[in-house]
Amino acid sequence: MDICDKIVDVRKRVNAWKKEGLTIGFVPTMGYLHEGHKSLIDAARKDNDRVVVSIFVNPMQFAPTEDLESYPRDLQKDSQLCKDAGVDLIFHPQPEEMYADGFCSYVDMNGLTTELCGKSRPIHFRGVQTVVLKLFNIVKPDKAYFGQKDAQQLAVIKRMVKDLNVDTEIVGCPIIREPDGLAKSSRNTYLNPDERKAALILSRSLKLGKELIESGETDSKKVIKAITDSINTEPLAKIDYVDIVDFSTITPTDKIGKSALVAVAVYIGKTRLIDNFITQ
Ligand code: PAF
Numbered sequence: 001m002d003i004c005d006k007i008v009d010v011r012k013r014v015n016a017w018k019k020e021g022l023t024i025g026f027v028p029t030m031g032y033l034h035e036g037h038k039s040l041i042d043a044a045r046k047d048n049d050r051v052v053v054s055i056f057v058n059p060m061q062f063a064p065t066e067d068l069e070s071y072p073r074d075l076q077k078d079s080q081l082c083k084d085a086g087v088d089l090i091f092h093p094q095p096e097e098m099y100a101d102g103f104c105s106y107v108d109m110n111g112l113t114t115e116l117c118g119k120s121r122p123i124h125f126r127g128v129q130t131v132v133l134k135l136f137n138i139v140k141p142d143k144a145y146f147g148q149k150d151a152q153q154l155a156v157i158k159r160m161v162k163d164l165n166v167d168t169e170i171v172g173c174p175i176i177r178e179p180d181g182l183a184k185s186s187r188n189t190y191l192n193p194d195e196r197k198a199a200l201i202l203s204r205s206l207k208l209g210k211e212l213i214e215s216g217e218t219d220s221k222k223v224i225k226a227i228t229d230s231i232n233t234e235p236l237a238k239i240d241y242v243d244i245v246d247f248s249t250i251t252p253t254d255k256i257g258k259s260a261l262v263a264v265a266v267y268i269g270k271t272r273l274i275d276n277f278i279t280q
Contacts, residue, residue: 001079001082001083001087001088001089001090002088002089002090003079003089003090003092004089004090004091004092005091005092005093005094005097006093006097007093007097007138010052010089010091010138010139011138013089014050014052014089014138014139014140017049017050018140022049022050023047023048023049023050023142023143024048024049024050024051024052024139024140024141024142024143025043025044025045025047025048025050025051025052025141025142025143025144025145026044026051026052026053026054026135026136026139026141026143026144026145026168027040027041027044027051027052027053027054027144027145028053028054028056028131028132028135028144028146029053029054029055029056030055030056030057030058030071030186031055031056031057031072031073031074031075031078031186032071032072032073032074032078032186032189033055033077033078033081033082033186034176034184034185034186035176035184036147036149036175036176036183036184036185037053037081037147038081038085038176039147039173039174039176040145040146040147040173041053041082041085041086041087041145042085043145043171043173044143044145045085045086045087047143047171048142048143050088050089051086051087051088051089052087052088052089052090052091052139052141053082053087053089053090053091054090054091054092054093054135054139055075055078055090055091055092056091056092056093056098056131056135057071057073058098058127058128058131059095059099059127060099060123060126060127060130060131061123061124061125061126061127061128061131062124062127063121063122063123063124066121067187067190070190071186072186072189075092078090091135091138091139098131098134105130106126106129106130107126107129107130107133107160107164108125108126108129109125109129109156109159109160109163111159111249111250111251112125112152112155112156112159112249112250113125113126113152113156113250114250115152115243115245115250115251115252116152116241116243116245116250116263116265117152117265117274118152119241120240120241120265125152125153125156128153128156128157129156129157129160132144132157132160133160133164133166136166136168140168141168142168142169143168143169143170143171144157144168144169144170144171145171145173146170146171146172146173147172147173147174147175147176148172148173148174148175148276148278149175149176149183149184149185149274149275149276150274151247151261151263151276151278152250152261152263154170154172155247155248155249155250155261156250157170158170158172158248159248175275175276177203180200181200181203181204181207182196182199182200182202182203183202183203183273183274183275185273185274187271187272187273188271188273190269190270190271191268191269191271192269194236195236195268195269195271198234198235198236198237198268198269199268199271199273201230201231201233201234201237201266201268202231202264202266202273202274202275203275204230205227205230205231205264206227206262206264206275206276206277208226208227208230209223209226209227209262209277210262210277212226213256213262213279217256218255218256218257219254219255219256220244220252220253220254220255220256220260221254223244223256223262224242224243224244227242227262227264228242231264231266236268236269237266237267237268238266238267239264239265239266239267240265240266240267240272241263241264241265242263242264243262243263243264244256244260244261244262244263245260245261245263246259246260246261247259247260247261247278256279257279258279258280259278259279260278260279261276261277261278262276262277262278262279263275263276264276
């Protein structure tokens with residue numbers, strides 16, 4: 001497995017693979033890899049001849065008040081996980097490599113990014129889209145893998161690729177959970193033991209909402225209220241949002257049908273966690 005920190009070195013390798021007619025699967029990450037990332041790498045490994053993982057904590061998607069500095073990093077552990085999982089190449093650039101002096105071009109969209117996380121993180125998706133398109137232009141993947149845990153991100157990337165005719169197939173992969181239900185996230189490491197217990201309120205409350213829908217409830221307001229009431233029973237939890245939107249357009253939906261994204265963002269202490277499910 002190679003680790004490259006320069007764009008030119010990644011290009012050399014991927015161009016050689018392309019010349020040989022090999023397919024490339026790509027997993028963009030911000031590192032501190034866990035089972036969730038591993039499931040994306042496994043999917044990429046299964047579908048493609050070569051697998052590239054990027055590890056880059058992208059400053060552009062963090063607001064000044066957010067956790068860019070404290071975001072967990074461990075390249076050594078990440079490299080081992082990637083090696084064990086059969087990754088061919090890690091791209092680990094420094095910010096100066098991705099954003100040269102004078103950088104001023106961005107990717108943005110008018111829809112999809114205004115609801116859910118876009119409300120409390122207004123610059124976030126512009127940063128995500130910009131870096132993902134740049135990474136696609138560097139890695140030139142046939143397929144790229146994103147987790148459903150960041151469902152809005154997945155919808156935004158699918159839309160961006162469609163709108164801008166990017167020749168990469170976007171593959172969404174299921175949420176991976178701890179045995180007790182907490183969705184895997186690099187940010188779970190911020191939680192102290194009490195907060196870790198309290199964080200279970202997200203998956204428990206979503207389960208309740210899911211059961212309500214499965215028992216025939218279609219009124220979004222009622223499901224949102226049931227989930228909200230449940231989360232509010234946890235004293236350490238502070239709701240950012242509980243919402244139901246259409247998964248592909250990320251627009252609010254009053255009546256729950258197929259492909260409704262039921263999503264929550266909740267502060268447990270200072271840590272903001274997200275979780276969701278999509279109706280079948
Ligand atoms: O989901 C993430 O880890 C990041 O948003 C991504 C897609 C790697 C872009 O920085």
